[in-house]
Amino acid sequence: MKAMGAIIVRDLRLGLRQGGDLLTLVLFFVIVGVLMPFAVGPDRPLLAQLAPAVIWVAALLAQLLFNERLFRGDFDDGSLAVFRHATIPLEMVVAAKLVAHWLLTGLPLIAAMPILALMLGLDGQGFWLAVCSLALGTPALAAFGAIGAAVTVGLKRGGLVAPVLVLPLSLPVLIFGAGAFDLARLGGSSQALLLLGALSLLSVTLAPFAAALALRISGE
Amino acid sequence: MVQTQPKPAEPGWFTRIAHPGMFMGWSRHLVLPLSVVTALAFAVGLYFTFFASPADYQMGDTVRMMYVHVPSAWLSQFCYAVMFCSAIGTLVWRHPMADVSQKAAVPLGAAFTALALFTGSMWGRPTWGTFWEWDGRMTSTLVLLFIYLGLIALWRAFDDQLKAARIVAVLTLVGAINIPIIKFSVDWWQTLHQPASVFRTDGPTVDGSILVPLLVMTLAFSLLFLTLHLVRMRTEITKRRIRSLELAQARAGEGA
Numbered sequence: 185m186k187a188m189g190a191i192i193v194r195d196l197r198l199g200l201r202q203g204g205d206l207l208t209l210v211l212f213f214v215i216v217g218v219l220m221p222f223a224v225g226p227d228r229p230l231l232a233q234l235a236p237a238v239i240w241v242a243a244l245l246a247q248l249l250f251n252e253r254l255f256r257g258d259f260d261d262g263s264l265a266v267f268r269h270a271t272i273p274l275e276m277v278v279a280a281k282l283v284a285h286w287l288l289t290g291l292p293l294i295a296a297m298p299i300l301a302l303m304l305g306l307d308g309q310g311f312w313l314a315v316c317s318l319a320l321g322t323p324a325l326a327a328f329g330a331i332g333a334a335v336t337v338g339l340k341r342g343g344l345v346a347p348v349l350v351l352p353l354s355l356p357v358l359i360f361g362a363g364a365f366d367l368a369r370l371g372g373s374s375q376a377l378l379l380l381g382a383l384s385l386l387s388v389t390l391a392p393f394a395a396a397l398a399l400r401i402s403g404e
Numbered sequence: 405m406v407q408t409q410p411k412p413a414e415p416g417w418f419t420r421i422a423h424p425g426m427f428m429g430w431s432r433h434l435v436l437p438l439s440v441v442t443a444l445a446f447a448v449g450l451y452f453t454f455f456a457s458p459a460d461y462q463m464g465d466t467v468r469m470m471y472v473h474v475p476s477a478w479l480s481q482f483c484y485a486v487m488f489c490s491a492i493g494t495l496v497w498r499h500p501m502a503d504v505s506q507k508a509a510v511p512l513g514a515a516f517t518a519l520a521l522f523t524g525s526m527w528g529r530p531t532w533g534t535f536w537e538w539d540g541r542m543t544s545t546l547v548l549l550f551i552y553l554g555l556i557a558l559w560r561a562f563d564d565q566l567k568a569a570r571i572v573a574v575l576t577l578v579g580a581i582n583i584p585i586i587k588f589s590v591d592w593w594q595t596l597h598q599p600a601s602v603f604r605t606d607g608p609t610v611d612g613s614i615l616v617p618l619l620v621m622t623l624a625f626s627l628l629f630l631t632l633h634l635v636r637m638r639t640e641i642t643k644r645r646i647r648s649l650e651l652a653q654a655r656a657g658e659g660a
Contacts, residue, residue: 331578335558335571345554345561349575352550352582394578397495401570 195284251329483513
């Protein structure tokens with residue numbers, strides 16, 4: 185646990201020192217979200233209706249952009265080779281990196297939600313639903329992203345392949361994430377939120393194994 | 405005193421399959437017979453499809469679309485199952501033939517999935533009134549097509565084919581989550597596509613006059629898959645041999 189904590193702290197420190205990254209992520213998220221009003225016109229009711237889809241697509245794209253750097257730096261400078269010989273298994277290292285990655289790419293999106301909610305005309309309930317669904321769904325996005333990043337880490341031109349691999353896998357997250365709004369609006373159960381949480385739990389549990397396997401193969 | 409010399413063991417059936425050289429040996433004799441049987445099955449199946457089966461009382465002649473649609477949809481999933489088993493073979497035993505089998509199956513799976521989607525939309529237009537609907541099974545089959553295409557992209561991105569095989573195998577196992585989703589999508593989300601009607605515990609709900617041609621066509625398509633898979637595996641092995649020969653030649657040329 186201590187080693188995992190050390191890796192989390194290390195990754196957070198590395199991520200935060202390059203302060204520009206965090207700002208870029210949030211900026212990208214907000215700008216993609218704001219593109220929509222420009223595209224469909226300033227029609228408030230329509231925008232509020234589209235808001236769940238816009239928020240989720242923006243979150244998906246924003247995380248997609250930053251997935252590659254999850255293992256890239258460590259692979260290039262050899263840290264990953266060192267991690268393979270650490271006292272804790274590589275799976276735990278990947279899990280720790282995943283936690284740090286979510287803190288750096290998932291949490292800022294949730295923090296930026298008030299801006300987007302205001303611009304897309306979400307009401308109070310919609311805002312809280314957006315926060316809840318993002319909080320429950322972004323771990324799954326990060327987990328699938330970790331698999332994509334691990335699989336393409338050995339490729340010099342892997343930049344485009346990873347999104348193509350990750351997007352089909354992330355579709356369920358998108359469906360349930362955007363679906364969480366509708367069900368609750370209709371006064372139905374928050375089934376979608378529960379499924380979203382289940383998806384996150386499952387993928388966060390299993391992704392480190394797949395990603396670590398891929399990293400081992402890439403490192404050979 | 406006579407020492408009994410242990411005889412070199414006859415290669416077992418597993419070695420026969422596993423060894424690329426032996427595989428090339430026995431599969432050579434299989435390609436032609438398989439092709440002939442496939443052609444025969446298609447001849448019978450197509451005869452049934454066009455002449456010896458009745459038109460549906462509601463859908464009319466468009467029901468004949470089913471004899472292409474259902475087998476290709478079935479194969480789109482069967483092919484993934486083949487890849488899944490090959491991926492396990494690659495990761496667990498590092499089996500060279502598993503690599504080859506997996507690589508040979510991916511484009512076939514993509515083709516059958518595309519065919520299933522295409523015939524499905526052609527059939528959907530006259531019967532459902534729409535080419536495409538965001539229905540559970542169609543959406544999940546589309547995702548399957550994307551996964552196939554992604555795997556092809558990943559294969560092509562690697563230079564080192566041995567490493568590529570194992571990396572792709574990891575992703576194949578991850579992508580397999582989609583298969584049960586496709587299978588049960590018609591039960592979970594009852595939107596447009598009809599539920600399973602052939603493989604049911606209470607027997608098929610399709611009439612015999614339609615079921616027989618369907619099964620014959622399914623057999624024909626499966627044989628087609630088998631033949632193409634075998635030929636593609638043979639091509640892949642030959643390609644690798646040529647590549648290694650070229651490399652050896654280049655190396656020799658450098659040395660001289």
